[in-house]
Amino acid sequence: MTAQRNTGAGNPRLLTVRIEVGADARSYVSGQQRVTLVPLKIKRRQNRKLLIPPTPAEASRASGGLDVPMIKTLGKAFYWKRLLDEGRYPTATDLARALKLEPGWVAEVLRLTMLAPDIVEAILEGRQPRPLNLQTLRGRHELLPRDWNEQRRALGFVVQTLTD
Structure with missing residues (x-):
């Protein structure tokens, strides 16, 4: 998931959210924007789609961190x-x-x-x-x-x- 924030007037507002299934968790700064990508699993339950965040161990490994x-x-x-x-x-x-x-x-x-x-x-x-x-x-x-x-x-x- 990618989120871009506008911090004008000291009040952060969420402008855009983009979800990429199967991506690795990573974070970087692009200009004045901080972009964070998080791998999510999408599960269907009845007529809804649920976004399942990674477990802490999965998130750590996906980001290249320590197990x-x-x-x-x-x-x-x-x-x-x-x-x-x-x-x-x-x-x-x-x-x-x-x-x-x-x-x-x-x-x-x-x-x-x-x-x-x-x-x-x-x-x-x-x-x-x-x-x-x-x-x-x-x-x-x-x-x-x-x-x-x-x-x-x-x-x-x-x-x-x-x-x-």
């Missing part, structure tokens, strides 16, 4: 791994019990520590491929290879091969 839920989960994974490595909890099940969380969820989150370092870095910097988010990553744990080059291929990262 905050994935970053928080990665932070938990490495923190929990440190607790286990330091011996504060003998097993992931004991850690889950202490945190009052499901052991399966804790084990699933801990598997994120096996991602290639450059994949973790790309996620922290918001440079991961668009389809990669926490939900898609969670669904791939059993299929996620241990080899880092294979992980890169499976998750949509560019893999450079060295030739002699």
Whole structure:
């Protein structure tokens, strides 16, 4: 959706609204106008059309921002791994019990520590491929290879091969 405002006399008025379906969220300044584009979904309900704004995670990713839920989960994974490595909890099940969380969820989150370092870095910097988010990553744990080059291929990262 694009909105142009006239701020004359200190009272902003909305002059024009243009809706573009399927666009990425972005914002820029053109002259004295600030233009913001927001991706919207249009759903039909009975005889009406509803404009559905993106979820915060979708909006963040569409604008090229950070995937905050994935970053928080990665932070938990490495923190929990440190607790286990330091011996504060003998097993992931004991850690889950202490945190009052499901052991399966804790084990699933801990598997994120096996991602290639450059994949973790790309996620922290918001440079991961668009389809990669926490939900898609969670669904791939059993299929996620241990080899880092294979992980890169499976998750949509560019893999450079060295030739002699």
